[in-house]
Amino acid sequence: MNVAWTYDDEKVCVEAFFKFIDFDKTLKMVRKEIIEYIKLNVKNYEIRTHTSWVLKIDNIHYLFRVWCGLPKAGLKGKTSKQVEIMNIFFENSKFKNSTDKFSKEWFISKKSEFYKLKKYDPESDKKETIIVKLIRNKKIVTDYLNQVNFCENCLKENTFISLSSGKMYFEVHHFIPYNEEVQKNYEINLDNYYNLVSLCPECHRAIHLSEQRNTIIKNLFDKKIRIKEFKGFYGENGIEKIISDYKKTNMTKDHEVNFADFDDDLYDFVI
Incomplete structure (x- = not known):
């Protein structure tokens, strides 16, 4: 029983x-x-x-x-x-x-x-994974970084010189996550110029992985909502909707992503 x-x-x-x-x-x-x-x-x-x-x-x-x-x-x-x-x-x-x-x-x-040191085994020491990613427009990334070459969260202007660009290194981030689960709730493609923000590497990881995520989102939201084009596709929604959108992504404290996995295109690093 x-x-x-x-x-x-x-x-x-x-x-x-x-x-x-x-x-x-x-x-x-x-x-x-x-x-x-x-x-x-x-x-x-x-x-x-x-x-x-x-x-x-x-x-x-x-x-x-x-x-x-x-x-x-x-x-x-x-x-x-x-x-x-x-x-x-x-x-x-x-x-x-x-x-x-x-x-x-x-x-x-x-x-x-x-x-313990062990010999590399090409069969057991690797795995195949299939990643399905939404297509990103690299042109708007380059253009955005040329226009906004500082961190829009902490306002840092100096990080390190990028090997690829020869300029100060920053990463472009989709403020409303460009994620299939999130995108289906928006008519406008979220991979657009007005949905981008420039972040230093530390703030970029923090908005995905840290307990300060909501504070960073609020800081950026207060700036973004003043932009007519951004408000045009975001509408009259409050900050709660974006916070909810971030919860739909897979980058949380319970699933921390190794950013080095993306080192094939770090200069155009967009999430």
């Missing part, structure tokens, strides 16, 4: 995991002690099958490894109560210190594996 998990039962399971987790032992080696502790501390162990309790420990194991920054293992759980309870344990200095120590020791133990 599928019985809903109570807060108390979840709490006992988390307590049991933290009580017996040991860096020198695998979860399998301490699972018996964990289950015995659960049997002694829950109101009714028999209300669920033995397998259900074991799976719950695997859920906790999964979350624990995620919190410690270790490779994922165990079974991903779905209960918010479990996350809430584990948060309480991680906020406790005793447990935080132990998990930090656990994480550090694990990486030290794997150091030789991580840093």
